[in-house]
Amino acid sequence: MLQKQGALIATLGLAVLVFACGAGSTSSAGSAITFAAPVSQTGAFGQAEGLYTLQGYKFCVSTVNAQGGITFGGQSHTITLVTQDDQSVAATSAQIVDQFNDQGYKFILSPYGSGGTTAVAPVVERNGQVMADSNGADTAIFTHGYKSTFAVLSPSSTYVTTIIDALATMNPAPKSVAIIAASDGFSQHAAEKGAAEAQAKGMTVLPSTAAYSSSTKVAANTTDVSSALIALKGTNPDVIIISGHLNEAVAAVKQSSELGVKPKYGFAATVAPPTPAFITALGKSAEGVLGSTQWVPEISASDSIFGSAKQFLANFTNTYGWSPNQYPYQAADAAAGCEAMVLAIEKAGSTDPSAVRTALAGLNVDTFYGHIQFDSTGMNSTKPMYLIQIQKAAFVTVYPSNLATKPAVWPAMAA
Amino acid sequence: VSQFLQAAAYGLVQGGLLALVAVGFSLVWGILNVINLSHGALAVTGAYVAWLLNTHFGVDPFLAIPIVAVCLFAFGYAIQRGLINLVVNAPIFLTLLLTFGLSLVILNALQLAFTADDRSIETAYASQSFVIATVNIPYGRLAACLLAVLITGLLVVMMTRTRLGRAIGATGMDRGAARLMGIRARHVYALTFGIASALAGVAGAMIATVGSFNPTTTPTQLTFDAFVISVLGGLGNMYGALVGGLVLGVAESVGGLLLTGTWVNAIAMAVLIFTLIVKPSGLLGKAQYSGRVEV
Numbered sequence: 143m144l145q146k147q148g149a150l151i152a153t154l155g156l157a158v159l160v161f162a163c164g165a166g167s168t169s170s171a172g173s174a175i176t177f178a179a180p181v182s183q184t185g186a187f188g189q190a191e192g193l194y195t196l197q198g199y200k201f202c203v204s205t206v207n208a209q210g211g212i213t214f215g216g217q218s219h220t221i222t223l224v225t226q227d228d229q230s231v232a233a234t235s236a237q238i239v240d241q242f243n244d245q246g247y248k249f250i251l252s253p254y255g256s257g258g259t260t261a262v263a264p265v266v267e268r269n270g271q272v273m274a275d276s277n278g279a280d281t282a283i284f285t286h287g288y289k290s291t292f293a294v295l296s297p298s299s300t301y302v303t304t305i306i307d308a309l310a311t312m313n314p315a316p317k318s319v320a321i322i323a324a325s326d327g328f329s330q331h332a333a334e335k336g337a338a339e340a341q342a343k344g345m346t347v348l349p350s351t352a353a354y355s356s357s358t359k360v361a362a363n364t365t366d367v368s369s370a371l372i373a374l375k376g377t378n379p380d381v382i383i384i385s386g387h388l389n390e391a392v393a394a395v396k397q398s399s400e401l402g403v404k405p406k407y408g409f410a411a412t413v414a415p416p417t418p419a420f421i422t423a424l425g426k427s428a429e430g431v432l433g434s435t436q437w438v439p440e441i442s443a444s445d446s447i448f449g450s451a452k453q454f455l456a457n458f459t460n461t462y463g464w465s466p467n468q469y470p471y472q473a474a475d476a477a478a479g480c481e482a483m484v485l486a487i488e489k490a491g492s493t494d495p496s497a498v499r500t501a502l503a504g505l506n507v508d509t510f511y512g513h514i515q516f517d518s519t520g521m522n523s524t525k526p527m528y529l530i531q532i533q534k535a536a537f538v539t540v541y542p543s544n545l546a547t548k549p550a551v552w553p554a555m556a557a
Numbered sequence: 558v559s560q561f562l563q564a565a566a567y568g569l570v571q572g573g574l575l576a577l578v579a580v581g582f583s584l585v586w587g588i589l590n591v592i593n594l595s596h597g598a599l600a601v602t603g604a605y606v607a608w609l610l611n612t613h614f615g616v617d618p619f620l621a622i623p624i625v626a627v628c629l630f631a632f633g634y635a636i637q638r639g640l641i642n643l644v645v646n647a648p649i650f651l652t653l654l655l656t657f658g659l660s661l662v663i664l665n666a667l668q669l670a671f672t673a674d675d676r677s678i679e680t681a682y683a684s685q686s687f688v689i690a691t692v693n694i695p696y697g698r699l700a701a702c703l704l705a706v707l708i709t710g711l712l713v714v715m716m717t718r719t720r721l722g723r724a725i726g727a728t729g730m731d732r733g734a735a736r737l738m739g740i741r742a743r744h745v746y747a748l749t750f751g752i753a754s755a756l757a758g759v760a761g762a763m764i765a766t767v768g769s770f771n772p773t774t775t776p777t778q779l780t781f782d783a784f785v786i787s788v789l790g791g792l793g794n795m796y797g798a799l800v801g802g803l804v805l806g807v808a809e810s811v812g813g814l815l816l817t818g819t820w821v822n823a824i825a826m827a828v829l830i831f832t833l834i835v836k837p838s839g840l841l842g843k844a845q846y847s848g849r850v851e852v
Contacts, residue, residue, distance in 0.1 A: 184672055185773055229773070325819050360818040365675070365769050368571075369813030369821075372564045376691075389675065389769075399684045401563065402693035425679065 172217030175493055177203065177483060178224045178247035180238035180262065185230025186363045187254045190388050190419035191472050192230065195254040195277055197462050198476025199223060202484070205447060205457075205477075212484055214491040221484070228253050232261035243269040248495040249483055252291075254472065255387070256280035256298065256328035257362075263291045272486075272499045275520075276479025277472055280328040284519035290495075292502045292520045294478045294511065295436045296527045298328045301412040302336025302385050304434045304527040308541035309381060309410070310343045312552050316380035316407055318346040322370045322394055323354035324386035326362040330355060332412055333385035348377040360390060367393045371403045384411040391415070392423045395431065408432065408554030416530050416537055418468040428532045430554025432540070437474040437511055438528045439466075440545040445509040447481055454510040467536035478511035559691045564814040565807055566692045572806020573702020573799075574767065577760040578779050579786035580709055580798040581753030587792040588729035588749045591641060591652045595660035596757055596783050597776030602663060603629050603758025604765040604775075605671060611678045618678045618766040619700065625762045626755040633754025638747040645746060660776065667772040677769035684767075701763040705799060708756060713795045725749050781822075785829050791842020800840050804828065 179199055182192025203223045206212065211220040224247060228235040235258035239250055243265075250266055250273040252259045259278020266273045267288050275283070275293035279301070283291065302321065309316050319340050323333035333354035337347050349357060357373040360366075367390055374382065382398070382405040384391045391414035398404055408430050414420045415433025424431075437451075444450040448457070458473060459466045482505060487493060490501035506515045517523050529541035531550050540550040582596045606625045610616040616624075636659065644651050683697030716722035728735040728745045736742055764770055764779075782805070790801025805825055812824035832840060 184668065185771075186675070188672065189675055356817055357814075361821075364818070367818065368567055368810065369564075369818035372560055372567065372810070372814050375560050375563050392769075396684045400686050400693065400695035400698070401567065402686060402688060423677070427684075 170217055172211075172215070172219040174222045175212060175219045175249065175487065176222045176224055176247050177249050177251050177480065178239075178242040178245075179226075179251035180228040180235040180242075180253045180258070181225050181251075182230040182254050182258070183225075183227040185228075186389060187230040187387075188227075190417050190470075191277070191413070192254045194417065194470035194472035195476040196225060197458075197470075198276070198473035199225070199251055199480050201458050201461055201473065202447075202477040202480035204461075206480075206484055209447065212487050214488050219493075228258060230255075230258075232257040235259075236261040236265045239265045239271070240269070243271055248272060248493075249487075249498070250274070251476070251480055251483065252276050252278050256283065257326055259283055259291075260327070263288050266290050270495055272483075272495050272502065274479040274483040274502070276475045280326075281331060281521070282327050284521050288520060289503075290499050292482065292505075292516050292522075294482050294514055294522050294525075295475050296525045297521050297523060298332045299335040300527045301332040301434050302383060303339040304529060304541075305383055305410045305412075305432060306336055306339040306343055306345070308432070308529040309345075311541065311543070312550060314407070314553070316345060318348050318377075318379045319381045319383055320348045320358060320374050320377065320379035320405070321354045321383045321385055322358045322360060322367060322374075322390070323384075324362040324364070324390050325359055326386075329362065329385045329387075329390075329412070330359075333383075336383065336385065348379045349373060354385065360386070363387065363389045365389050365393050366397070368397055368401060370394075371397055371401045375401065375403050378406060380406045382409050384409070384414070386412065386414070388414045388417060388419055388423075392420065395424055395427050399427070404555060406555065407552065410434075415532055416471045418464065418470060421468060421532060421535055428535075430531065430533070430551055432529055432531050432550070432554070435471045435528050435530050435537075436525075437471045437478075438530065438537075438539040438545060439469070440539050440547060441512055441528075443508060443510055443512050445481070445507070447484070448477065448510040451510045465536075469537065474511055478509060478514065481509055481511070482514055560814060561811065562690075562692050564810045566694060567698075568807035568810025569803055570695065570698035570702045570806075571810060572803035573705040574698055574760070574763055574802075575782050575786055575806050576799045576802025577701060577705040577708065577763060578757070579783040579790070579802055580705070580712065580795070581756035581760075582780075582783035583787040583790065583792060583798040583801075584712070584756070584795075585750055585753045586787055588725055589637075589641075589645060589746055590649065591645065591656065592649065592784070593750075593753070594653060594656040594780055595636075595663060596753070597778070597780035598660040598663040598667075598772075599629060599633065599754045599757040600761035600764070600779050601667065601770055601772055601776045602632070603761030604676075604770045605667060605761075606758065607762035607765050608676050608678055618680065618762050622704075622759050622762060625758045629758030630751040630755040633757075634747045634751035636754070637750030638743065641750065642743050642746060660780075664772045664776055671772065675769045675771045676765065678762075678765045680766060695767070697763075697767040701767060704759070704763065705802065708759070709795055709799045712752075716795060721745075721748065782825070785825050788839055789829050789832050791836075791839025794841040797839060797841040804840065 210218045235253040252275040279298040281297045358370040391411040410432035416435040439455040448454040486501040490497040530537040610621045686693040686695040786801035790797030
């Protein structure tokens with residue numbers, strides 16, 4: 143009996159020795175690398191978009207660390223994620239990133255939203271930090287010649303144009319649209335491009351083409367869009383599009399009932415519909431609302447970290463308890479931004495911010511999120527956007543047609 | 558024309574909600590000569606009480622009003638009796654600082670307890686409306702508006718027909734003389750602040766029903782609205798807050814239609830400045846409040 147135990151111990155010891163030698167021959171444990179992110183955990187974005195972004199970052203870091211971390215120079219480096227709540231205030235985001243620099247944190251994952259990212263980008267530039275922008279889509283961010291900010295997501299110019307392109311393929315196709323736009327740069331830019339696209343597709347923009355910047359313009363993050371809805375009363379648009387974020391879109395759908403300003407076919411919005419909080423806030427009123435989105439799990443894309451888009455969805459929703467039918471796309475944006483930083487550090491083979499910046503600029507990879515390749519301004523401008531519709535409290539991909547899982551319920555408004 | 562009528566109607570019912578926010582603020586300012594910067598925080602506290610009752614016990618926000626009012630009355634009474642009474646004779650800047658600090662404490666406590674997330678109370682009826690001609694009147698805001706009218710009426714009855722109301726009025730006019738008549742000023746002040754807090758709480762419950770609220774941006778906006786409406790309506794008249802609220806609601810709604818929705822605060826200030834130039838005591842204000850005796 144004792145002999146058997148001794149043999150077992152010897153075998154186990156040998157196995158450990160062999161494993162240790164084997165591990166040593168590939169990579170040893172190197173120092174941890176810190177990714178720092180000023181993410182909204184309270185305030186206007188705290189309940190939804192900021193939370194999703196934070197979960198995306200955490201999921202990316204835990205997934206990479208579970209696979210041994212970032213490997214270069216024969217060593218594996220685990221990632222430490224440092225986050226701080228910016229309270230959904232852009233100026234606070236910038237202050238936090240300055241403090242990160244004082245603490246020696248050079249690799250920045252962006253805050254949620256264009257406002258925060260716009261405030262952070264010059265700070266990153268000044269401090270010699272590098273930022274992977276996961277959720278700041280305003281193209282204005284990329285007109286300043288910054289060299290250290292790289293956005294994985296599609297730019298703001300495509301948020302409303304994607305909705306218009308999808309509407310043009312529907313039956314019946316709308317003849318008129320109205321665009322309510324928040325006053326922030328992202329929403330205004332998206333609306334401007336959307337209005338032009340609508341005209342190009344032969345749709346009438348009500349009450350006028352430039353109304354998004356006057357009568358149907360509302361304060362960013364407001365919970366009262368009555369002035370814009372009253373301006374639309376009597377114009378009877380086929381579709382009302384909200385170019386904004388969660389608060390404005392929820393307010394528009396809610397107050398349209400109060401004011402009797404309902405579109406003939408349905409509502410569409412940027413950012414808000416593909417977020418679980420939109421359905422929570424509106425309940426049945428959310429049914430049929432269309433929303434442009436940065437990512438859908440139906441795309442045929444994969445990588446070695448997260449696997450395929452569908453695997454990412456399954457693993458992410460399992461980890462954070464989301465229903466696979468109500469997944470926050472912002473988390474995929476965030477994970478993709480984090481992944482871009484990981485791949486750039488591996489490619490640079492160093493944690494020197496300048497080398498990582500150069501590696502990011504030359505990144506050309508396929509991921510679960512789609513293709514990531516930055517143009518000279520730092521935008522991932524070739525990535526398309528998609529359209530979902532809320533059907534029976536689930537996000538259903540309806541555009542483009544080759545990715546659609548179900549046909550759109552159209553017209554979406556009950557007669 | 559239809560848009561103008563809709564904006565005016567929506568502004569009127571929205572104005573009623575604003576009046577509900579302002580009536581307590583105006584009462585405290587008129588009687589205690591305290592500009593209560595924690596008024597918005599008290600309103601949001603009321604919103605959370607109603608939200609908790611609705612979320613955990615399914616209590617309809619309108620049925621929750623008595624509970625909210627009692628909770629906030631007790632809270633307000635305690636604050637005035639234990640804190641603000643200590644400095645009520647001090648220069649107005651000290652009471653401003655104290656109520657500002659109080660607001661910060663309340664809001665930070667709310668943020669710790671509930672986070673800064675937006676909340677709202679979902680009901681089947683609040684966002685529905687009925688139509689008169691082409692004008693839609695939303696049920697939720699109309700109910701809040703009628704509540705404001707009812708509460709203002711009750712407040713007038715209380716102030717003019719009851720011993721308590723006359724004691725409050727007398728203390729507001731001349732504290733020294735009121736004391737000589739046997740009125741316990743400290744108790745009357747605490748009652749006044751308690752009533753104002755209860756009204757703020759009820760307003761908060763209504764805001765939670767027809768819209769949404771959070772402990773970061775909502776209180777500031779409510780205190781701002783209450784300040785503008787009180788000055789606009791005039792201190793010392795219970796109807797002042799009601800009229801001020803309705804005027805401001807219509808001005809913001811029609812102004813938002815004619816300009817854009819991003820101009821509402823500028824419109825509010827423009828209306829206030831214009832009124833103060835034309836009638837410095839406010840729309841329904843009484844001159845006696847500027848010459849009252851503080852002993």
